[in-house]
Amino acid sequence: MTRTPLPAWVLVAATVGLTVVAVPLLGLAVRIPWADVPTLLTSTAATQALWLSLRTCTLSMLLATVLGLPVAMLLARLEGRRAVLVRTLAVLPMVLPPVVAGLVLLVTLGRRGVVGQHLAAAGIEIGFTTAAVVIAQTFVAMPFFIVSVEGALRTLDPAYEVAAATLGASPTTVLRRVTLPMVGPAVLAGMTMAFARSLGEFGATLAFAGSLQGTTRTMPLEIYLQRETDTDSALALSLVLIVLAAVLMALPAGVRALGSRGGRVA
Amino acid sequence: MTRTPLPAWVLVAATVGLTVVAVPLLGLAVRIPWADVPTLLTSTAATQALWLSLRTCTLSMLLATVLGLPVAMLLARLEGRRAVLVRTLAVLPMVLPPVVAGLVLLVTLGRRGVVGQHLAAAGIEIGFTTAAVVIAQTFVAMPFFIVSVEGALRTLDPAYEVAAATLGASPTTVLRRVTLPMVGPAVLAGMTMAFARSLGEFGATLAFAGSLQGTTRTMPLEIYLQRETDTDSALALSLVLIVLAAVLMALPAGVRALGSRGGRVA
């Protein structure tokens, strides 16, 4: 089916919107000391930070998905005051300034925190480990996953789920074989956002996990530190994140293309 | 139509997910010096920061909507490599650590920036103004709006748009009277996310707009500053953001309830 064409003014407006994003990046390109880029990117500090970021962001994305999916499903079924309550809770970490989010985690899970002291007594210490990085990133990234998936679940036509149930599928089967595949694009979008938000995460990590090279100093923290020395090198390091983002965006598109079903259904 | 029930384990898992968010907030509640809260919240610095945050976040949300909507629409029509390109561009600000985003804005729109120098020549200086805060917030928040709305547009059955076109509706009319209302929930979700992301924005604002009470010192910046003096008071200030978030979450639900259509359609 040919889609109805977009009005010309939308194209113009989209160009404006994209320019708003593109021009600053151009500014970045102009400022970066390109000659120093190879040295900067191959330094131990940079490569360690990059791998740490990749590992922790992947884990955070998966955790946000595993923890966020049930919350999104529950949320999509709630109405009225209960929905407001749960939704508020679910998105709170989104509105907290990241540093506050980190502090909140510290006073909760830190060695002397409400929960942390019990964990510490059991020999589990989270603070200043890579686990802390993952927790901080998950905490701030999960709301984006939840909001994205909840929206999709709400617009899903329940008749398909009912049809599956009348075919004998248990609620779990319905979820696994009908609901999730049908909101697949939104789940992917949510995972993308969670990964992206984790990748750029700085404040919460800093406050909760610290900045130890190889253990907790992710790419954003490395960039921050680099900036103490030289702003331009810091900008050059952020190139890595931009390339990562591009790869990331190409991925869901690829996944989508793989699973392409040639369109929608009656 | 009764929806198929959620499997019990989803409820359990959702509880786990919500606990992950709720416990740190509990930790927060324990730490806050409740007795000082009234004084803290009514200080000039706090109220000015609050109003500044409200004003700038509202503006940023609107800007993100106006600029992001056309981009989302364009993006939803693109396939393959062009989609990856545009999507990468559109979400880049999401993966940049906020400070980098702020630096990038500074080197672009600043007095000596690629664009800023021309603006400065025309007598327009953005740096250190409230406008800079709005720009910084819009820059980091817009991607969340775009991703949310693009997902919804992609799952929209194009048959409805075609039906509207055969009824004689121009592409603009189709957009206004069919497409947008049909993805309404996603647009609201996107606006919510944009507002929330703006509300917690710290790094980009600091790096690009500076921090002056009443002009550029938003709530997160005020909280950060407060923390230099006393961490617990800083946590108390972040209460305001939590209350704001709750109100925010109640809003779209209200809007949704107002416009409720009793379900979906054949």
Add this chain to the structure above:
Amino acid sequence: SSRSPSGHGRTTLTVFAAASLNTAFDEVAVEYKKAHPGVEITFNYLGSQDLVQQMQGGAAADVFASADQKNMTIAIESKLISGGPKVFATNTLVLIVPRDPKTGQGNSAGITGLDASLDGKKLVICAPAVPCGATTATLASNLGVTLKPVSEEQKVTDVRGKVESGEADAGLVYSTDAKQAGDKVETIQIPGAEKVVNSYPIAVTASSRAPAEAQSFVDFVASEAGQAVLEKYGFGKP
């Protein structure tokens, strides 16, 4: 991080140091390790206040190097420090103005110091709540001038960033920052600034599991070799 305080194998020291020390301390560590091959050092570089907060939260540090006395005092009050801190470096405020990146010409706004030449110009300083801001406030009151900044930044790095980019016409930063900024800025010394000194104290923590090695690192920083490195990065003598 693994530690073996009793001497077999390698010992790892975790040093919590103010972010502004990062390049200097990296180099100090290289020098230190030449003399102490059995000791590994990892750094946690953050704002002094973040570091104190993390130690309060239970972070395991062996050495704490603060960018100001205030945070060291808080650390001591929180019983995080064993023994007395030692000031190992100082910093004083300077005024920086941007240089034109193309022409290399500086000071197009014609600023001469903390005086009338700043009228109508965009000055950025640190907020009074943060260490460099406190120093700034003391200096201003010593000099009897009232500063009218367009922004009270929350980190000295942000003051530097605003001046480097030319966004601000002038900014008050530490001399180390001015040095780091290189030829992007021109430095104007302020008479009387040398009297308002910001000190960098260092100390072994109470929770250190390798207090001997920690102390040896602290001593090394204060030693001639350590001081030579610090001087290279613009720090003043204690």
Add this chain to the structure above:
Amino acid sequence: MSASSIAVDATVTVRDVVLDVEVEGGHTVGVVGPNGAGKSTLLGLVSGELRPDAGTVRIGGQEVAGPRRVVPPHRRSVGVLAQRPLLFGHLRVVDNVAFGVRARGVAKAVAHQRAMTELEAVGLAGLAGRWPAALSVGQAQRVALARALATDPAVLLLDEPLAALDVAAASSMRVLLAERLAGRTVLMVTHDPLDLWTLASSMVVLEGGRVLDHGSTESVLARPASRFVADLAGLNRLAGVAVESGSAVEDDHAVHLADGVEVTGVPDEVAGPVVGQEALALFEPAAVSVHLSAPGGRPRNTFGAEVTGLEPRGALVRVHAVLAGGQRASADVTPRSIGALGLTVGTAVVLAVKAAQVRIVRH
């Protein structure tokens, strides 16, 4: 496969539907009624898609919905073919058909095999590898039918199973259904009397959210309880009060219409009229002749009427007319006579039907 009975005695308030329907185990019951009568609502109550606001739903004697408990759809063993195909867009045609079989824990290969058999039965084995989006509407409906049949449900609910099918496909699906519905308990919504004759042993008539009539297909269609059923059965239906016939023929009875016209006919064997009570006169449009003025010869009924429409039907034309009292009747005549009589909308005519071709039934 044991045949479960169905008993619905339930209310759906928001739809103004109050239904009391019972289906014996192993029988196929046709459900008919005008659009919006509540047919899909009835099916929804049985499948579990809808929850009654009051009352109960029982399947095989077990209460599946009621004030105390609600059994979710997947535990009801009820197969459903909805009015929309509702194919899963992310599964290929064959996987759609295999879905219900797989959900029962059957191995993938076996379920696949079974799905292919069902697809062959609906004549679409060749489309097994297609995505649902690449099907025509009729193809999608047949796939949905295959999917519903693949699970071998003891209770089957079919909502207009043949509505979008072409004549040939509808006819072969009817043969398929006749075979597959045997022994099951089936509720089948349809607008086509042919489906009733071919597939259903009895039927339920719904109107305005209530049960209007039920019984064997023959008896319900032979004595239409409403204009709608008469339309469905293809009969003219004039309502009035039964009177003793003034006719010479012994058995004849007459029905008085509101405007004083009398219709004479043969009393129905099963439900003959009771004098003084309401009664219906029933006759086929083919039995009606159209004249410009009253024809001679008795025993004939004649009614003055006005033509309201002409509807070509193959070799004949159906003339729709409204009687003086407002009731409607139609006649099937040859195109030739249309021309000869110069019939158009508005022509005043006299309709005639032999008393022997009119059945008088109790109302």
Add this chain to the structure above:
Amino acid sequence: MSASSIAVDATVTVRDVVLDVEVEGGHTVGVVGPNGAGKSTLLGLVSGELRPDAGTVRIGGQEVAGPRRVVPPHRRSVGVLAQRPLLFGHLRVVDNVAFGVRARGVAKAVAHQRAMTELEAVGLAGLAGRWPAALSVGQAQRVALARALATDPAVLLLDEPLAALDVAAASSMRVLLAERLAGRTVLMVTHDPLDLWTLASSMVVLEGGRVLDHGSTESVLARPASRFVADLAGLNRLAGVAVESGSAVEDDHAVHLADGVEVTGVPDEVAGPVVGQEALALFEPAAVSVHLSAPGGRPRNTFGAEVTGLEPRGALVRVHAVLAGGQRASADVTPRSIGALGLTVGTAVVLAVKAAQVRIVRH
């Protein structure tokens, strides 16, 4: 409203559809064909919902799709009633109907007025304030029809407009359509021959994505180009080669079937058979009688056959049978004779039809 002609000569590769269809301005053309034949595809090409991979689409002589240019749907002034109602869920029923009128810039109140008129015409004025989600399927389809008619399009495309409607509604919608289609250029997909008789002056038969036949409704149905059309027309259709009749009756012609059986009949007036070439024997099921052994008396055609199915149809039962050569035929008999003859699936029978009731046509 000027009546625009339609000319489609286009290919949709992925659907294997290659169509060449012309419609004269102001005429209503019925589009029939099995499921998946390409009917909706044809409509999609005209509405602009689909773009041809090759060829052109013209409306009123103007090229609206072709290699050089494509006119978007909203500039084609083509009204569409799709196979799904596609009502806008965020607009109330009346606003759905007013949508197209409003899109033309008509004032809100006027458009609303117009929408109410259209809703009255389809008998749903009472549901004007409902949300589409609260409609039954048939109600939704009628609202969609009202919405399509409200814009008064010169060209109208109807995809099974009456498929989900009850008998009474279908009949009154037919009357409404007969009135509203007059003077417009209409393509109407249907599976019901009644729609063709009532509403279309000519028809197009599609099969396998190609045009199989086209012409006046009468001629296409009288000489079915395929089994599908014969089924649609309700005729038995035996194919073979025309031979000189061995019969005594002068005009008679015979068709040789593959298995050597001969069918004798009357040559069609318009397209009589040519000896030695392919020909068809056509006769109605009602004309066929069923026997257990060959009946006497000429001129009668008899065929040995085996019963494949019994389909009750009101007062009669349709007996489906397969002839020795594999061709199929059916007969309408009374339930009484079914019992008397003991017919069940598999019974060997002899079908008989009078030569005078068989039409022989060129193939």
